[in-house]
Amino acid sequence: MAKLVVDKDKCMACGFCYSTDDEHFSPDDEGYSEVISQDNLENISDVVDSCPTGAISLEEE
DSSP: OEEEEEOTTTOOOOOHHHHHOTTTEEEOTTSOEEEOOOSOOTTTHHHHHHOTTOOEEEEEO
């Protein structure tokens, strides 16, 4: 099963992920992305592929 992950060391807090997909992402207190849901990951590849720093990934558990 795949798990959605944000690498905080790569995230630059641009907001793209949570502005386009607020079902799965939200800004933390510093504006960096955090995963808020692991549900409905079937169509998540567009957001994963569009992250400008490659901070978002799907990892196998």
